Amino acid sequence: MSASIKVMERKGSSFLEKIFLLEIFKGMWVTLGHFWSNLCDNSRLYVRHYPEVKPEITPRWRGRHRLTTHDDGSVKCVACFMCQTNCPAKCIMIEAGERMDGKSEKVPVRFDIDLLECIYCGYCVEACPMDAIRMDTGIFSVTSYDRESVYMRIDTLLATEGAFDEKEYKKGGA
Amino acid sequence: MSQLDILLVLLRVAFGAFVPLCFIAALVWLERRGAAFFQDRAGPNRCNIFGFRAAGLVQNLADAVKLIFKEDVIPGHSRHKFYFVLAPLIVFVCALVSFAVVPFADALVIEGKQYLMQGIPMDLGILWFLAITGFAVYGIILAGWSSHNKYGVLGGLRASAQVISYEIPMGLALVSLLAVYGTVNLGEMVHFQGRLLFGFIPMWGVVLQPLGAIIFIVAAFAETNRTPFDLAEGESEIVAGFHIEYSSMKFALFFMGEYVAMFVSSSLIVTLFFGGYQIPWLATETLVANARPVALLLLVVIPIAAALFSGWIRKNNKSHYDRPKDPRVFEAKVYIGLIWMMVIVLEAVLAGYWLYAAGGAADRILVVLLQIATFLVKTFMMCFVYVWVRWTLPRFRYDQLQKLGWKMLLPLALLNIFITSAVVVALS
Structure with a gap:
């Protein structure tokens, strides 16, 4: 040829x-x-008249993190430290504790993500064996007047809902 | 001196000083919104006072406040602090003073006395302009040198080399123009342009000297350091060039100096090539003789123009997304109300003139006001051309710039002198 x-x-x-x-x-x-x-x-x-008109976010967009739960509302995370080990920015800090509900052996008692350190690479999502951490919240603007409010703790991470339904999210290749 | 003399002197000096300053705000606005519209963007349109954005003009206030409150840094490594402070002053004052000789209306004749309508009534004309703008580049060179900064020195060097290469074609283009007009006095040049060629074409400089006009306009772009000749600044190559070490109001003086220079060279281009304050086909004497019909025409034209303008505002001043009780519609209504109030005042003044004051001095004043308006509109159009060129053409490379100056403009200017003088000699 x-x-x-x-x-x-x-x-x-x-x-x-x-x-x-x-x-x-x-x-x-x-x-x-x-x-x-x-x-x-x-x-x-x-x-685009930005603050009033928001851009469309696709399910593949890596937004702010959240922790997922089982159907009964218990944490999926088993505190295996995979995401923390994988994190190139070293922004995840996990502290493991004993799990009492019998689903697994460990559970995070502390799960902090410092969003000022995070580079939004998505390695934590890829590393997670339990599909416990996701970046599908669709939150793309993380700004604030103080450092404390962009330091995510386990309760905020658990409280945030995903912005897409399961089917759409899986289509993205996850 | 009578009271009238003093009043007119004050008015003229005020016009010569404040109109360029007011044009800074208008030109910064024109540049930013114009740039945005050329690139299909919106430009700065969010800044407001109680929801009134004045089409983005309020942004200028915010910029001014920002610049005033910024830290005024004088670099510690600079050993020439006096020159460092002096440089922006030279740039700004030279730009402002060079407007003093541009006539913005025909001489006002009241009670048999003539009042020349220019900041400083003198005969130097174009020579004054050349001298002062040639001096302004000292400010840029001094700024670059006293900053003690590589980029600054490079910017200053480029500016000086550029001014040397482009003042020559500029001066030569003027030589042929002087051969045509036979005077250096700008007022007389504009008088000359009030005549008609073959009885129906206005005898503007651009008609008599098309080549000279192109050379002069290109050289004027280079003199004001505007794109495509803004090598002295060259953001992508030497960061900010000569004003890299400047901050706060010292930087603002450079910035304002650039826009004043743009206004002044626009006004000079208009004066030399586009008939100055002359309204095409209506010389001053014709206007004075027919002041009443002209006033009647204005009475009709002003409301029509206002109706078109307010229609444009109503169409464009609204939010382009879902918004309950759109505040921009209310804003547009206020603007339209203001426009019609201005129209009513103007109509009342014109009607008063029509009924009571027609004939005599009022005619002359009406004509002068009309000519000032014409001059400002023409200058604004020329400033728009500056903005238009800036957002169309990329910057020249340095060797291309020098090649254009020495190998193209200089021979063309010489050729132009040769042809012009041959024609002038043949006709006289």
């Missing part, structure tokens, strides 16, 4: 192009067209 070669036509060497002026006027005509149509009707602007 021979490689297909496309010879590009070199522009800019003809006399008319070398004196610039004609090409400049052509370019200015194009930009003026944009200006004029936007001036006459500013609904034509390619703009």
Whole structure:
């Protein structure tokens, strides 16, 4: 199979192009067209009015984390430390305790994520053997006036709901 | 000096000083919203006072407050602190003072006395402008050098090399223009442009000197350090060039100086090539003789223009997303109300003139006001061209810039002088 070669036509060497002026006027005509149509009707602007109109988030988007639960509301996490070990930013801090309800041996008594350290790589989600941590909340804007409120603890992580239904989330490849 | 003399001197100086300053706000707004519209964006339109955004003009206030309250840094490693402080002053003052000789209306004749309508009534004209704008580059060079910063020095060097290369074609383009007009006085040049060529084309500089106009406009872009010739700043190459070490109001002075320079060179281009304050086909004497019909025409035209403008506001000033009781619709209603109030005041003044004051000095004043409006509209259009070019053309490479200056503009300017002088000699 021979490689297909496309010879590009070199522009800019003809006399008319070398004196610039004609090409400049052509370019200015194009930009003026944009200006004029936007001036006459500013609904034509390619703009999302952001704080009021939110962007659409797909299920594959890695947003803020949450911890999932079993159907009876108990924590899925078994405190295996896989996510903490995998985390390249070292933003997850787990403290394990004994589990009493018989589902497993361990349960996290402390599960902190420092979102200021987090780089949203999603390795924790991939590492988790229990599907206990997910990034499907659809929260993309993590901002605050103090550090404390972006330091996620286990209760906040458990309280956050996923933004997508199970089918949509699985379609994303999880 | 009579009281009238003093009043008119004050008015003219105030016009010469404050109109460029007011244009800073308008031009910064034009630049930012214009840039946005050229690129299909919205531009700064959120800043408001009680929900009134004035189409984004309020953003200027926020910018000014920010710049005033920023820390004013003088770098500790700089050994020339005096020059460091002096540089932005030179840039700003030179830009402002060079407007003083541009006539913004025809001479006002009241009780047989002539009052020249320019900041400083003198005959130097174009020479004053060349001298002062040539001086302004010292500010840029000084800023770059006294910052004691590599990027600053590079920016200053580029600015000086650029000004040297482009003042020559600019001056030569002016030489052929002077051969046509036969004077250096800007007022007389505008008088000249009030005549008609072949009886129906306004004898504007751009008609008589098309090549000279192109050369002059290109050189003026280079003189004001605007894209495509903003190599002295060159954000992508030398960060911010000459003003890299400047912050707070010192930076703001450079910034405002740039916009004043843009306004002044626009006004000069308009004066030299686009008839200055002249309304096409209506010379001053024609206007004074027909002041009453002109006033009648204005009485009709102003409400029509206001109706079109308020229709445009009503159409565009609304939120483009679901919003209960859209506050922007209310805002638009207030603006439209204000516009119609202004129309009523104008109509009342014009009607008063029509009924009581027509003839005599009032005619002259009406004509002067009309000419000032024409001059400002033309200058604003030229400033728009500056913005338009900036957001269309990429920056020249340094060698391309010098090649354009020395190998193209300079020979063309010389050719233009040759042709012009041949024609002038043949016709005289």
